[in-house]
Amino acid sequence: MKRFALAAILIAAPTGFAHAESAPINYMLQCQGCHLADGSGKPGSVPSLVDSIGRFVRVPGGREYLVRVPGSSQSSLSDRDLARVLNYMIRSFGPADVAADFRPFDAVEVTQVRRPPLSETESVRRALLSAMEAR
């Protein structure tokens, strides 16, 4: 009886865990190397996500940018997992008030815009930042 219960836990645990925790784990394995655990990035090469990534979803083209930036677009994550990681990043790094009207990414939206990856990343990013400042 005891042995059976333990086997049931061992079988059930990994799937439940993977479902609930896949976004933070995928971020840790695939994104954190450049973006760091706290989202602060690397000055001069990887922009900080802190109080910044959530602002992109408020300007036209910003959602598409987050999906098509090479780190997202070219990752090995499925469209569904990429949507989840982006939602996780926006919720974790903020700004905090983004949660109120934020419509989460889903697999359908990611599939629509993911390809091809952005090639003019720098200029697109700059244009989005000035659109944010103009608001």
Ligand code: HEC
């Ligand atoms: C090899 C380093 C590297 C890895 C790994 C990486 N990124 Fe990035 N990321 C960057 C750089 C550099 C930028 C700035 C834009 C550019 O030049 O591509 C960026 C920008 C971004 C942005 C836009 C933020 C902004 O302020 O412009 C998002 C969203 C993003 N990455 C998501 C991801 C996701 C999701 C993963 C993991 C699946 C990931 N990145 C993995 C280097 C990386």
